Amino acid sequence: MGRRADDGWTEEGLHVMPRKRPAPEPATGWLDEEQQRAWLAYIKVQLRLVYEMNRQLQADSRMSLADWDVLTALGASESASLTVTALAAQIGWERSRLSHHAKRMAGRGLVELATANSDRRATEVRLTAEGRVTLERAAPGHVELIKRLFFGGVPRELLDPLSTALESVYANLLAHGSLPPPDSLYADGAAVDAVRGAGDGAGAD
Amino acid sequence: MGRRADDGWTEEGLHVMPRKRPAPEPATGWLDEEQQRAWLAYIKVQLRLVYEMNRQLQADSRMSLADWDVLTALGASESASLTVTALAAQIGWERSRLSHHAKRMAGRGLVELATANSDRRATEVRLTAEGRVTLERAAPGHVELIKRLFFGGVPRELLDPLSTALESVYANLLAHGSLPPPDSLYADGAAVDAVRGAGDGAGAD
């Protein structure tokens, strides 16, 4: 990771509306003032937060946000083991990406790969003892970071409106997003998701 | 580009709180319910949105979100030309990343690179005619996407609370984030930012 954004960001360049046009909102035009304000705030938080999370994980636990997502999902499963497809769906990745990444993590001893007994085609990604320890050691710090950086700035009374707003945005995304599968993963009701949650059972210092 | 997340996401695995512990909130513990709700919503929107933006830009204009950020920032500058450092600061990248990326974009004719006259050390990244056309053609669709996917789901009355909440989060991020520069960019008050804005002067359909 690495990146950096000093202390402030100018609004200039983020222009989500024309620099000239005074139009009130052509329906199919630019973002109006209220929208632009929300959009800028959203984008800035997003970029900064990803940077911070990556950095903290890297510094404290020598792992990337990607590693965290994988370990977290595995740690959450009962058997601490999931097939590539299931795990990929869980964290929203493409299988090939996970295939590559899992192999690297296996190289570092965080997980191990083995052909499944039930289905010889399937590969099980299993959390190793070392992987679990790593995860449990990293969890507290990550949760702490989120509480500090994200929630430290949200007034209690805005928490509910924030959730509500984001939830509607998400619902809308699901309803109107495109999403033709990159592969042909995720059958009908496949449970996708489970991502970047903060923390996992155990751990804590 | 490429990824996919079917229709829904399970909450399972996102676990931002322990699976057992009943603790009310150990101060240095896990996220409480309200926080977890907001966090899950935030993460899900973030992942999905990035996926959608990348996809739309790729499909409609053969460009990545990264290309968009670069073109957008250049398009916003008066001279349609910025030095590598300035541009990197604008969009929040590391200079080396921009260096690599700009070279590729130059290969595709979207920008051109030239040593600055004023400072022989500096390299100017300039928007080419083709680059501008590409940007202006892509802008409407991108803005449209954001209005549809993001704002299509936000009830008007929640827009202000949403902005306020995100702005406080951002302010908090600036105040408590780490951020030791990856390089030693950004002198003191350097205006950093300007990112992924949607749209640019001109364009429109």
Next chain:
DNA sequence: GCGGATTACGTGACATGTCAAGCATAAGCC
């Protein structure tokens, strides 16, 4: 103006992600 910081970049090696194929096992079907 000379020598040592500083600043602005470019590079090379390597980590990560994406895409298009390819391979093996499983399922269906007759």
Next chain:
DNA sequence: GGCTTATGCTTGACATGTCACGTAATCCGC
């Protein structure tokens, strides 16, 4: 059983990003 299809992954080539370092142009005191 033997074929055709579907499923589950892995690979290889290549696009992108990150890091550590190297080089050239400026700036600063003296």
